[in-house]
Amino acid sequence: MQTWSRFNIASVVLGFAFLYLPIVLLVVFSFNESKLVTVWAGFSTKWYASLFRNQGLIDAAWVTIRVALLAASVATVLGTMAALALTRYTRFRGRLLFSGMVYAPLVMPEVITGLSLLLLFVAIGFDRGFWTVTLAHITFSMCFVTVVVQSRLLSFDRSIEEAAMDLGATPVRTFFEVTLPVIAPAVLSGWMLALTLSLDDLVIASFTSGPGATTLPMKIYSQVRLGVTPEINAACTILIGLVAVGVLVASILTKRREVQRLRDEQAAFAGR
């Protein structure tokens, strides 16, 4: 076993400092007394108070949360189906086009996706608003779900599925009782990924949204263009806090599940 050399430690530490420093500074300055975001003038929570009086931001937050929950859930169902299609059925007509359509949105610039979806909605005469943003978010986030679930399905031991089918379970029952419980962590992290992508998206939402469906990133963006204010820092800090809590809970749950599984396996072997 080679040692972890100084050079390697330095590059990892510097890399993480680069990744985290801007976020830490943003959080720190949300508690700044002064209106200037770059001069520290003492601790204060007044920006949080003024944030909660800002009805426009609160409305936008509600729209964003509703869109994200709905879009992430539908995207998870569709994305899991696509992952099954790609891993289980290696040969069907148009598979190449299908896999192309799954991978292309991962790298497609958002301005193109946004514009093309908007033109589609206009062409079919669909009024822009809550539903168009949701449909757009489902479309681009389902492909991320597919990639996450697909990598889990590829390392999946298919013999247990075959065993279930041999014992007479229907494919649907096999999926829900054998496959889904095993890939559940991947499906969950796919859902969370879709949720954050939707909560986060500015460009696609701006193209596809209409009056009355302003999302939080759109609101933040329009305020940032007017100037950096501690109020936006406070809003960002709350979002970061929510995400951090979510990730923490998810990782504790998966850890607990893993420990449980290990115990079950050991018990099974001991009992034999």
Place this chain on the structure above:
Amino acid sequence: MAKLGSAIFSRLVIIIPYAWLLFFFLIPFFIVFRISLSTTAIAQPPYEPVFALADGLSGLWAKLGELHFDNFVWLTEDALYINAYLSSLWIAAVSTILTLVIGYPIAYGMAQAPRSLRPTLLMLVILPFWTSFLIRVYAWIAILKPEGLLNQFLLGIGIIDSPLIIINTNWAIYIGIVYSYLPFMVLPIYSALEKMDHSLIEAAQDLGCPPITAFWKVTFPLSIPGVVAGCMLVFIPAVGEFVIPDLLGGSQTLMIGKTLWNEFNANRDWPVSAAVATILLLILVVPIVFFQNAQAKAEEQGR
């Protein structure tokens, strides 16, 4: 019966997402192309001709005659657009190289870390990705401003005498792209390096190969699939990036994503923005296909 159920199940699993992507991903591109051949009109929607089912086939044919390539000719005549495409490609290429140079040592360091530490390090690379992209770009404004935190720091320790002008220049965009896309570079390289058989390096060193030569002759070639995937994941979206040049680059920087956005939102010229999008897509088709082949190969290996 079970066989029939199986057939229906497999059909549905394929057809539902397939139809969704056809309708919401592929067909819109044809609509974009079609509208790029229209003319701007002061109407709702702001272009003509507009196709309607009510026209029937003969009406459709008559309207097809009204389509033309004027918008594309217009793009080639105005230096603004050509410069915007070229500078987007340049900025994306420089940023990709910078991300690789910064990301590779991080991925390498992570892959060399004690095994027990690796999951935590991996989590720490992914974590910023869960926080808002907009927020992470926004955070850099306060750092890079002339009176911002970076200049305060550098002036404070006496490295510079007058504030560096970084914001509203290409450097701010490079920093923004490197920062936002770094995890996309680190993760594929890390997973390539982590899978590597370490005995290969030991064999090279036992045969008298100096560590640096061993790195270039053994480690680096084996990590190339990860490097390629990482570069594609950074380069392709960076070419069409909007938020970073808009917030950090100021009004002078020219990037095609921003041009498209302005053409659409400020000038309300839908046909020209559709033409801009069509050409951007054509430029990106080659790298996207390249990326998909790499992805398909990785999928094949995982099987």
